[in-house]
Structures are given as C-alpha cells and as structure tokens.
Amino acid sequence: MGEMEKLRKEAESLKDQITAARKAVQDLTLQDHTSGTSVVGRVQLKIRKTLRGHLSKIYAMHWGGDTKLCVSASQDGKLIVWDTCTTNKVHAIPLKSSWVMTCAYAPSGNMVACGGLDNMCSIYNLKGKDGNVKVMRELAAHTGYLSSCRFISDSEIITSSGDCTCCLWDIETGTQKTIFAGHLGDCMSLGMAPDFNTFISGACDFTAKLWDIRDGQCRQTFAGHESDINAIGFFPNGNAIITGSDDASLKLFDLRADQELMTFQDSSIMCGVTSLAPSFSGRLLLAGYDDFNCNVWDTLKAERVGSLAGHDNRVSCMGVTGDGMACCTGSWDSFLKIWN
Amino acid sequence: MSGSTENEELPATQTGHKGVIHDWRRFKLESEDHDSIPPNKRELLRQMSNPKSRNEDKQEKVNRKMSMQEYEMIQEEDENCLRNYRKQCMQEMHERLSFGPTFDTVFELESGEAFLEVIEKEHCLTLVVVHIYDDGIKGCDALNNCLTCLAAEYPSVKFCRIRASATGAGERFSDDVLPTLLVYKAGELLGNFMCVTKHMNEEFFATDVENFLNEYGLLPEKEFAACPDEVENADVE
Numbered sequence: 416m417g418e419m420e421k422l423r424k425e426a427e428s429l430k431d432q433i434t435a436a437r438k439a440v441q442d443l444t445l446q447d448h449t450s451g452t453s454v455v456g457r458v459q460l461k462i463r464k465t466l467r468g469h470l471s472k473i474y475a476m477h478w479g480g481d482t483k484l485c486v487s488a489s490q491d492g493k494l495i496v497w498d499t500c501t502t503n504k505v506h507a508i509p510l511k512s513s514w515v516m517t518c519a520y521a522p523s524g525n526m527v528a529c530g531g532l533d534n535m536c537s538i539y540n541l542k543g544k545d546g547n548v549k550v551m552r553e554l555a556a557h558t559g560y561l562s563s564c565r566f567i568s569d570s571e572i573i574t575s576s577g578d579c580t581c582c583l584w585d586i587e588t589g590t591q592k593t594i595f596a597g598h599l600g601d602c603m604s605l606g607m608a609p610d611f612n613t614f615i616s617g618a619c620d621f622t623a624k625l626w627d628i629r630d631g632q633c634r635q636t637f638a639g640h641e642s643d644i645n646a647i648g649f650f651p652n653g654n655a656i657i658t659g660s661d662d663a664s665l666k667l668f669d670l671r672a673d674q675e676l677m678t679f680q681d682s683s684i685m686c687g688v689t690s691l692a693p694s695f696s697g698r699l700l701l702a703g704y705d706d707f708n709c710n711v712w713d714t715l716k717a718e719r720v721g722s723l724a725g726h727d728n729r730v731s732c733m734g735v736t737g738d739g740m741a742c743c744t745g746s747w748d749s750f751l752k753i754w755n
Numbered sequence: 756m757s758g759s760t761e762n763e764e765l766p767a768t769q770t771g772h773k774g775v776i777h778d779w780r781r782f783k784l785e786s787e788d789h790d791s792i793p794p795n796k797r798e799l800l801r802q803m804s805n806p807k808s809r810n811e812d813k814q815e816k817v818n819r820k821m822s823m824q825e826y827e828m829i830q831e832e833d834e835n836c837l838r839n840y841r842k843q844c845m846q847e848m849h850e851r852l853s854f855g856p857t858f859d860t861v862f863e864l865e866s867g868e869a870f871l872e873v874i875e876k877e878h879c880l881t882l883v884v885v886h887i888y889d890d891g892i893k894g895c896d897a898l899n900n901c902l903t904c905l906a907a908e909y910p911s912v913k914f915c916r917i918r919a920s921a922t923g924a925g926e927r928f929s930d931d932v933l934p935t936l937l938v939y940k941a942g943e944l945l946g947n948f949m950c951v952t953k954h955m956n957e958e959f960f961a962t963d964v965e966n967f968l969n970e971y972g973l974l975p976e977k978e979f980a981a982c983p984d985e986v987e988n989a990d991v992e
Contacts, residue, residue: 457947461970471841474775490778490841513837514779514829516772532779532829560821562772577772577821600818603772619818643818645771683943689771705770722945723972731770747769747848748976 437674445667445676449715458699458711458721463741466497466751468504473745474531475732479520482736485743486527487751488518494529496520496541499743499753506548508539521566526551526586528572530561536574538586552589557582563605565614567628573614575602581616583628593631597624603645609653617644623658625670637668639675645689651697659688665702667714679712681719690732695739703730707747723754776821778844780804783828786840792828799824853975855880857910861902864915867923873915879941882973886916887928887935894952895934897959904961911975938973946973 471490478485479496484505486496492513496506514532521527530536536554543549559578566572567583571592575581581595581602600619607614613634617623623644625635637656646659650667655676659665664680665688679700690703693714700712701723709730711721723730729746736742741755769777780800783792792800803822855878864870870885877883886902888895899916906914919928928935931950938946946968948954955963968974 459946459971462972472774472778472844490775490844492837513832514775516775531775534826559826560772560776577819579819601820619820645773687771689774703770705774707769722943729972731774748845752972754972 437672440672441674445715446717452715454716454718455698455713455720460711460721460723460742460754462752462754464499464502464753466495466499466502466753467749468495468497468507469493469749469751471749472747473731473749473751474515475518475529476734476743476745476751477518477520478734478736478743479524480522480737481524482738482740484520484524485734485751486518486520487745488515488529488531489745489749490514491749494518494527494539496527497751499741506541508548510537516560517563519564519566519572521569523569525569526566528564528566530564530574532560534558534560534576534578536561536564536572536584538572552586554584554586554589556591559601562601562603565605565607567607567611573605573607573628575605575616577601579618581605581614581626583631593628595624595626595631595633597633597636598622600643603643604647606648606656608649609651615647615649615656617647617658617660619643621660623647623656623668625656635670635673637666637673637675639666639668639678640664642687645687646691646703648691648693651693651695657691657693657700659691659702661687661705663687663704665691665700665712677714677717679717684710690730692733692735692742694735701733701735701742703733703744707731709733709744773820777804779829780825782832782837782840786836786843796824796828800828852880853911855911856913858913859907859910860914861886861899861906862913862915864917864921866921870915870917870922873913874939875942877913877939880911881940882912882945882975883939884912884914884968885937885939886914887919887922887933887937888916889919889928889930889933892930892933898934898936898952898964901959901961901964905965908961908965909974938968946971 469489469491473487473489476487483500488494490513492510494508495504498505512533515529516531518529525542526538526540528536528538534557537550538552539548540551541548557576557578559576561576563575570586572584579598582591583593585592598618598620602616602618604617605614613625613627615623615625621640623637624633627634640660640662642661644658644660648657655667655669657667663684664678666675667677669676686705688702689705692701698714700714703709707729709723710719713720730744731747732745734743741753743751743753745751784800902914919925934951936948936951
C-alpha cells in the first residue's frame with residue numbers, strides 16, 4: 416500500500432473514531448430535553464428609536480460596551496457613532512473606501528475599527544487630544560477582503576479575511592502577532608468568546624472553527640452546514656456557538672459535546688442567513704436573511720416566534736446589546752432602528 | 756444552494772459581506788465608463804455575479820468568493836459615480852417593493868373562507884391588516900373609521916374587517932379580546948394584537964392607530980429615505 420493510501424486510510428479511521436466518540440456522548444437530543452419547557456409565545460418587538468443620517472444601505476453595525484453607543488458602517492462611505500438614547504451622531508467618520516463589510520467598537524469605547532474590500536482593518540481613535548477622530552492604524556497584510564474584526568482590548572484586535580485566514584494584530588505596532596490558518600474557503604465571520612481566550616470563525620468551506628488565541632491552534636472544527644457560513648456567534652454562556660449559513664439554516668453546536676444540538680430551518684425559508692444575534696439569556700435567536708427579512712427563533716424549541724421589520728423586508732444587519740436590553744437593525748434604506 | 760431557488764422579486768446576495776461584493780460588482784459593471792474596464796474584465800465580473808455559472812468551478816478545493824483579478828480591479832472610485840450608484844440602488848429597492856396591487860377602502864369579509872382566502876391569496880408583497888370586530892363592542896366603530904382613513908393613506912396595504920361571529924371561530928374571539936387586529940404578509944402572521952384599543956387612549960384617531968402599527972415596523976415608510984443630495988452634517992476629520 417502506498418504512503419498516500421496509508422495516510423488516507425488513517426485519516427478516514429480517525430474521522431470514524433471522532434464520529435463514534437461524538438455519538439457515544441449523545442444521550443439525548445435537545446428537542447427531547449426541552450419538550451416540557453413552556454413556549455415563549457409570540458415575540459413582538461417595538462421600534463423605540465430611529466437613527467437617521469446615513470445616505471445609503473447600512474452594511475454593518477456593532478454595539479459599544481456601555482450599550483448606549485453603537486457604530487454603523489454604510490455604503491455611503493461613512494462610519495457613524497450614535498448615542499442611541501438621544502439619536503444624536505457623536506462622530507461621523509469619512510472612510511477611504513465605501514465598500515465596507517464590518518465595523519467594531521472597542522470594549523473600552525476608545526476606538527472603532529472597520530474594513531472591507533480594501534483588505535485592511537482601519538483603526539480610529541475616538542478620544543484624540545484635540546477632539547478629532549483620526550485614523551490611528553491601518554492594519555494591512557491580508558490578501559483578501561476584511562470580512563470581520565473584533566477588539567480584544569485597545570491593543571489587540573482579531574480580523575477574519577477573504578484570504579481564508581484570521582489574524583491577531585498588535586495595534587500599537589500595526590503588526591501581525593498570530594495567523595490562524597486552516598480554513599479552505601473565505602473566512603466570513605468571527606465571534607469573540609466572553610472570556611476573550613478563544614474565538615470562532617465561520618467560512619466558505621462550510622465549517623466553523625474554534626481557535627485558541629494565545630497558542631494559535633484550532634481546537635475544534637464543526638461541520639454540518641451544506642453551504643457557506645456567513646454569520647457566527649457565541650451563545651451567551653460561552654459553551655455553545657451558533658452559525659448561520661447560505662443553506663438557509665442556523666445551527667447550534669455545543670463546545671463540550673463537540674457536536675450539533677439543533678438546526679433552525681423552515682421549508683418556507685429559502686435564502687441564506689447573513690447575520691445573527693442571540694438574546695441575553697440565549698432563549699431567543701435573531702436571524703437576518705439575504706432577502707432583508709429578520710426572524711426571531713425560540714432557541715430551545717427551534718420554532719419561529721416572531722419577525723422584525725414586518726412590512727418591507729429591510730434588515731441588512733443587526734446586533735443585540737451586551738446587556739440584552741435592545742437590538743439594533745440596519746436597513747437598505749439608510750435608517751437604523753432600535754427595538755425591544 | 757445560494758441562488759438555486761431564486762426569488763423572482765429579489766436577486767440573491769443582498770446582505771452581509773457577499774452583499775457588499777455583489778454591490779461592488781454591479782457598480783463596476785453599470786456605473787463606470789465602458790472604456791475604463793476592458794471587455795475581458797467585464798466578462799469576468801459578469802461571470803462572478805452569476806451564481807449558476809460559478810458552480811462549475813467547484814472542482815477547486817478552496818472556496819473563494821472573489822478572484823485575484825477582481826482584487827486587482829479595486830481602486831479609488833469617482834465620488835460622482837458612487838453617489839449616482841447609491842441613489843440608483845435605493846430607488847430600485849423602493850420601486851421593487853412598491854410594485855403590487857393597490858387598494859383604497861376597507862374590505863368587509865363575510866366568512867371564515869373569505870378570511871383565509873385574503874390571507875393566503877394576496878400578492879406576496881401586500882400587507883394585509885384584518886380587524887376582527889363585533890357590534891356593540893367598545894372601540895370597534897371608532898377603529899373601523901380609523902382604518903377607513905388609513906386605507907386611503909396606505910394604498911399598498913389591504914385593510915379588511917370581519918365580524919367575530921362570521922369568522923367561524925367565534926369562541927376564540929370573545930368580547931374581551933375585541934377589537935383584535937391581525938397583520939399578515941405572504942400568508943404569514945406578523946402581528947397579533949388582541950384588545951388593541953387597550954394600547955390607546957379612550958378617544959383615539961387614525962394617527963394613533965398609524966403610530967401604533969409603525970412602532971412595530973408594520974406599516975410601509977411614507978417618507979423616501981434621506982435624499983443623497985442633502986448637504987451632509989459637518990464631518991469630524
């Protein structure tokens with residue numbers, strides 16, 4: 416038997432062992448376990464505020480740590496920081512490139528970052544001495560579009576890119592500290608663990624990976640989706656992850672059991688999931704779809720319990736605050752709405 | 756899977772990162788001068804935009820959303836071209852979503868079958884608002900009048916009303932949950948407001964009902980979004 420053949424057989428046998436190990440710990444399905452749980456009932460959220468100021472489709476938004484401020488990025492080439500209570504614009508930052516795919520607010524509130532088809536992650540200092548917002552760093556090294564970025568602190572940020580890698584950067588020096596390679600397709604989305612020790616990435620190779628930030632290793636890989644994973648996020652307690660895919664479904668994977676617990680799909684939904692956000696308790700899951708619709712799912716029962724932006728499908732992106740008090744949706748008509 | 760069951764009304768890849776890539780490709784193909792992009796590059800953009808033609812390339816082990824040649828095409832863009840493109844995008848979306856039948860009155864539904872018919876058979880873009888009422892119940896008359904006003908102001912929404920006794924499910928709509936407002940679109944229940952008048956004052960008008968429905972994002976926007984020609988607020992540089 417040739418060398419390649421031997422290795423192939425070994426890989427197959429390892430895969431079988433993993434599948435068997437996963438099956439062995441699967442003593443119960445989530446659905447059976449929660450069959451006795453009471454239903455959540457219809458969820459009907461109300462619009463509390465409308466944020467007006469952008470001139471074009473909202474591509475991305477992210478809440479700040481204080482849950483009062485948020486940042487949004489639009490096709491009009493601007494990054495706007497909003498005070499969602501007063502609906503005032505705190506900062507309006509012009510961008511060099513209008514093809515922005517992601518934006519992020521640092522937990523400290525001192526910086527925001529964004530990136531897109533320019534392949535770079537631009538960091539802006541909001542607390543400059545003279546009150547002006549300036550570009551602090553341009554993190555350039557990715558050879559593909561910047562799909563997502565999330566701050567660990569004011570000195571470190573993680574990015575995911577269309578070049579199939581994710582990267583940990585030192586913001587001070589503007590250099591790459593760690594490159595996380597392993598995905599076989601464009602990395603579309605990343606999610607930070609609540610303890611900031613690990614992060615997850617979803618890619619166009621239909622898998623999600625859990626990475627250890629300090630040693631750069633991929634700890635776990637989750638397969639199951641039948642198409643690109645566009646959106647990913649941690650379940651609030653950090654023990655599970657949720658993925659949204661072009662196969663029109665969302666999946667809940669448990670980190671400790673190392674397997675899929677639930678799939679959220681409906682035969683009437685035929686377009687891909689492009690954004691997702693769990694509620695604070697995790698009982699509800701908001702999912703944004705490619706046709707601008709936004710559904711609210713009961714996480715435990717995998718049933719749809721509501722829908723946002725009922726009339727015109729308008730939701731192009733969304734996010735839930737850290738304390739779960741509100742959610743924000745961005746639309747193709749340039750408005751952002753705050754709901755709860 | 757993406758693009759294989761395409762919705763006739765909306766093209767695929769509108770939102771998320773692929774939405775940005777899709778917008779950029781359209782911009783390159785439609786907005787810029789023909790001369791600035793050589794024909795072979797235009798052909799590449801056209802091919803990459805069509806999800807069906809790309810499926811043949813799945814022989815490759817690595818699943819890439821943008822080709823190296825496209826990355827090379829990304830450059831500083833003309834602000835005027837961009838501005839026109841954005842206006843065009845917004846206009847198209849508004850037109851696409853206002854296409855559909857229009858109405859100007861409140862329709863009286865005579866039976867449970869008529870009720871089901873209106874929920875299931877209306878155009879998938881038409882919002883259907885059904886008022887379940889009964890004679891003698893407080894608020895029903897006033898609500899009917901309000902809806903008649905709104906029916907004239909929102910021609911793309913189909914307002915209907917039906918007597919609780921005519922629904923065939925009279926027991927479900929007992930006096931204490933009336934008036935009830937149900938909102939449907941494409942056969943799906945979007946809003947269910949029992950005893951809807953409890954959310955409003957003793958005396959309420961069409962604008963109160965309008966505001967109530969708007970709070971849940973259920974009525975179409977009356978205003979066209981920010982005009983791109985508006986002078987922007989002073990930027991912090």
